[in-house]
Amino acid sequence: MAPVPVFPIKVGHIDDVQELRKGKPTTIPERFVRDMAERPSLSPALSSSTTDIPIVDFSKLVKGSKDEVLQLANACEKWGFFQVINHEIEPSLLESIEKVSKEFFMLPVEEKQKYPMAPGTVQGYGQAFVFSEDQKLDWCNMFALGLEPDFIRNPKLWPTNPAKFSETVDVYSREVRKVCKNLLKYIAMSLGLREEIFEEMFGVAVQAIRMNYYPPCSRPDLVLGLSPHSDGSALTVLQQGKDSSVGLQILKNNSWVPVQPIPTALVINIGDTIEVLTNGKYKSVEHRAVTHKEKDRLSIVTFYAPSYEIEVGPMAELVDENNPCKYRRYNHGDYSKHYVTNKLQGKKTLDFAKIQA
Ligand SMILES: COC(=O)C(/C=C/C1=C(C)CCCC1(C)C)=C/O[C@H]1C=C(C)C(=O)O1
Ligand SMILES: O=C(O)CCC(=O)C(=O)O
Ligand SMILES: [Fe+2]
Numbered sequence: 001m002a003p004v005p006v007f008p009i010k011v012g013h014i015d016d017v018q019e020l021r022k023g024k025p026t027t028i029p030e031r032f033v034r035d036m037a038e039r040p041s042l043s044p045a046l047s048s049s050t051t052d053i054p055i056v057d058f059s060k061l062v063k064g065s066k067d068e069v070l071q072l073a074n075a076c077e078k079w080g081f082f083q084v085i086n087h088e089i090e091p092s093l094l095e096s097i098e099k100v101s102k103e104f105f106m107l108p109v110e111e112k113q114k115y116p117m118a119p120g121t122v123q124g125y126g127q128a129f130v131f132s133e134d135q136k137l138d139w140c141n142m143f144a145l146g147l148e149p150d151f152i153r154n155p156k157l158w159p160t161n162p163a164k165f166s167e168t169v170d171v172y173s174r175e176v177r178k179v180c181k182n183l184l185k186y187i188a189m190s191l192g193l194r195e196e197i198f199e200e201m202f203g204v205a206v207q208a209i210r211m212n213y214y215p216p217c218s219r220p221d222l223v224l225g226l227s228p229h230s231d232g233s234a235l236t237v238l239q240q241g242k243d244s245s246v247g248l249q250i251l252k253n254n255s256w257v258p259v260q261p262i263p264t265a266l267v268i269n270i271g272d273t274i275e276v277l278t279n280g281k282y283k284s285v286e287h288r289a290v291t292h293k294e295k296d297r298l299s300i301v302t303f304y305a306p307s308y309e310i311e312v313g314p315m316a317e318l319v320d321e322n323n324p325c326k327y328r329r330y331n332h333g334d335y336s337k338h339y340v341t342n343k344l345q346g347k348k349t350l351d352f353a354k355i356q357a
Pocket of ligand 2: 132210212226231247248287288289298299301
């Protein structure tokens with residue numbers, strides 16, 4: 001089932017932030033200015049290693065290192081975010097996807113608008129998750145495509161310019177899919193479960209890609225690049241552009257912790273679906289993006305989730321009298337629909353699944 005909203009949506013005019021930026025505005029349009037409580041603090045990031053998100057060495061997992069599986073377990077349980085190094089995707093492919101993504105965003109706005117994201121939908125060029133005229137907007141341009149299974153692809157939204165765009169997205173996505181399947185295997189091991197449990201359960205997994213481009217902003221203290229949210233996926237794979245500014249932040253112990261880019265590493269995060277399946281042992285973590293006064297930023301994000309027909313609920317192995325069932329069972333297609341028809345608002349979307357204590 002494709003998650004397409006059916007209700008009428010009035011979002012008003014949404015400024016394209018790259019076009020806005022061209023005018024080098026010193027005042028920021030009101031729709032982008034956040035309420036006090038939401039504004040990012042621009043105090044320098046803590047640099048102690050205790051605030052760095054964990055690093056998982058994929059090559060050690062492949063070699064069967066039990067210590068690395070423990071490191072993965074710790075990353076999933078204590079952080080919900082980690083950076084994967086030695087993940088087997090060629091650096092040249094990481095560079096190619098970054099190159100075509102950047103080239104796409106640098107096209108004239110009229111060219112990009114040939115692939116419009118219709119209000120209330122999540123594919124194409126524009127701003128996703130905007131449902132009303134008074135909702136605050138993110139300082140970000142997005143381009144998103146459904147990839148797998150085939151029926152979520154919308155060929156009309158695949159750009160012909162840059163010439164290598166579509167081919168590169170397909171090659172890159174096949175490689176990221178392998179990484180997701182393998183990581184889910186090791187995540188199952190880290191939980192003491194059968195390696196193949198997620199692959200068997202997920203069926204033909206849903207995969208989508210989203211490129212986020214954050215132009216510099218003259219008042220980064222007033223705006224957000226991307227609103228706080230958790231991802232609805234099982235796993236999310238995020239590539240940070242090579243020369244991009246630091247921008248991704250995760251909420252840990254009530255503080256926003258920046259994710260320092262590591263060249264060629266992939267940032268992985270646990271999505272809502274793994275939180276439900278593990279009965280809250282591995283939790284999705286709220287995150288957001290902030291902007292920079294002079295530097296732009298690009299992120300390339302892959303969402304990997306079960307097939308829409310799959311029923312999701314806590315796995316029996318992770319429920320007992322000490323860990324009572326915290327989430328109800330539901331159809332993943334219904335969750336997808338719920339996710340894409342609500343604004344990004346921290347972890348609120350997951351209330352859909354929570355059993356209220
Ligand atoms: C911030 O999250 C998203 O943009 C997002 C959207 C993903 C999708 C597309 C871009 C194309 C069509 C499919 C899909 C909804 C997956 C997040 O995806 C998460 C949310 C759910 C639910 C999920 O399965 O992945
Ligand atoms: O750009 C980033 O670093 C965050 C992107 C993100 O969280 C998302 O697209 O879901
Ligand atoms: Fe996200």
